Amino acid sequence: MTVGPEAYLLLSATLFTIGVAGVLIRRNAIVVFMCIELMLNAVNLTLIAFSKVNGALDGQVLAFFVMVVAAGEVVIGLGILVAIYRRRATTDLDDVNLLKG
Amino acid sequence: MVLAATAAQRAELVVFAVLAPLAVVTALAMVFSRNAVHAALLLVVNFFCLAAFYVLLEAQFLAAVQVIVYAGAIMVLFLFVLMLLGVERRESLTETIRGQRTAAVVLGALLLAGVTAAVLAGVFHTPAGGLAAANRGGNVQAVGRLLFTRYTLAFEATGVLLLIAGVGALILGRQGRDTGEQDSPRSADESQGPVRTGGFGVGASPDPISHSGRRGADRSAAQPPDRSGEPGEGDPRPAAVGAAHEIPTSAPGESPPPTTTPEASP
Numbered sequence: 001m002t003v004g005p006e007a008y009l010l011l012s013a014t015l016f017t018i019g020v021a022g023v024l025i026r027r028n029a030i031v032v033f034m035c036i037e038l039m040l041n042a043v044n045l046t047l048i049a050f051s052k053v054n055g056a057l058d059g060q061v062l063a064f065f066v067m068v069v070a071a072g073e074v075v076i077g078l079g080i081l082v083a084i085y086r087r088r089a090t091t092d093l094d095d096v097n098l099l100k101g
Numbered sequence: 102m103v104l105a106a107t108a109a110q111r112a113e114l115v116v117f118a119v120l121a122p123l124a125v126v127t128a129l130a131m132v133f134s135r136n137a138v139h140a141a142l143l144l145v146v147n148f149f150c151l152a153a154f155y156v157l158l159e160a161q162f163l164a165a166v167q168v169i170v171y172a173g174a175i176m177v178l179f180l181f182v183l184m185l186l187g188v189e190r191r192e193s194l195t196e197t198i199r200g201q202r203t204a205a206v207v208l209g210a211l212l213l214a215g216v217t218a219a220v221l222a223g224v225f226h227t228p229a230g231g232l233a234a235a236n237r238g239g240n241v242q243a244v245g246r247l248l249f250t251r252y253t254l255a256f257e258a259t260g261v262l263l264l265i266a267g268v269g270a271l272i273l274g275r276q277g278r279d280t281g282e283q284d285s286p287r288s289a290d291e292s293q294g295p296v297r298t299g300g301f302g303v304g305a306s307p308d309p310i311s312h313s314g315r316r317g318a319d320r321s322a323a324q325p326p327d328r329s330g331e332p333g334e335g336d337p338r339p340a341a342v343g344a345a346h347e348i349p350t351s352a353p354g355e356s357p358p359p360t361t362t363p364e365a366s367p
Contacts, residue, residue, distance in 0.1 A: 003110075003117045006220050008154065011121050013216035015128050015147075017209045022132035024205030030183055031137055034144050037175065038128055041151050041167075048160045057235050060160050061247050067163075067170055068259045072266035074175050078182045079273030085186050 008049035016042035029081055029091045033074065040070045113157050124150040141179050148172040159232040161240045 015038060022035030044063040051059025084096055124147050131143040148171045155164035236243050248256050 003113050003157070007117060007121070008158065009220045010217060011124065011154075013213055013220065014125055017213040017216075018125070018128040018132055020212060021205050021209035024209070025132065025202050028137055030179065030186075031131075031140050034131060034140055034179065037171070038131070038144065038147065041148065041171070044163075045151060045154060048155055048158045048163060051160065052158045052232055055232060055235055057232065057240075057243050057247050058251075060163055060240075060244055061252050063160070063163055064166065064244070064248070065252075065255060065259060067166060068263065071170060071175060072262050074178060075266045075270045076273070078178060079270040082182060082185065083273050091186055 005049045005053045008045060012042045012045040012049070015039075015045070027092050027094055029084075029093050029096075030078075032093065033077055033081075037070065037074070040066060116153060116157060120150045120153050124154075137183050138180065141176060141183060144179075145172050145176050148176070159236055159240065162244045 019035045019039035019042060022038065023032050026032050026035065044066055047059040047063040047066070051057060051063075081091060085091055088095060090096070127143045127147040127150070131140045131147065134140045134143065148167060152164040152167040152172070155161070155167060232240075
């Protein structure tokens, strides 16, 4: 038997769900960021699996763009986290509940 | 679904059967690990598993990008920030919203059940077409051809996006970085009537980078990082520091402080 696209889709759904649960459960901002990365990677897996189903490479190009945007997002997000930590000495999301610096 | 599959298909099955549970287990362990560094390392393992899946799905270029960019650059950045902010910080276990964790697990299970039902119901049931035709001549060449023909505009836009992200990270990182001997000359320079905008806004100043650098410098002079919630967010320069450095410009003839005189001429 072979590994069909359904197997990858199920795995991707599982990883995405774990990422969602992590974002909702964890309070440490850095771990929440990691869970977001997990969700982005799950979506990338879906894109690449469908790229193979369709026999075209556009899904892979889209996954590449997702990776680029994720890299930029991580850079800015971690920069904001460091700035918040300098101001408030915390990375707990519940302590950062105001837009006011 | 014939049992007499080719060797490549059997290898794909074995690799998937080994790595898929590993990916799920590392993801779960990442969510539930107390130590953030352990979480980051587990996520690296997860990313390597995903890179193997990309190879199975005939996306060799993206597998390499996954290893280099994600497992290499992004996770190193995560670990840097973790080490920078201190790792032995204990996470508070109090729930801000009551029942949030239970609701998160229940809703996550519902989401998984919904997607699983959709997959098993055959919504996506199409036989894998395979990328043999599209990948002829190499996956990297094929993806590159697409990137530079059909998706050129998006590719250039991501370049601009990365540039802006880099500049933004620079500005964010400079906030309060240079304390100590650099802050007094920069604050003296600032006292000539600077353009002040709140937050990280750089659009109002004609020279964004140098102005935000000065703003970061004197904000750090105004507020040391360990003191949080100080008054004077609207005007980051408090009265004492500002008055001390406004003496040379408001009354240049009278004795200026010796720390600001060498830097006043440029």
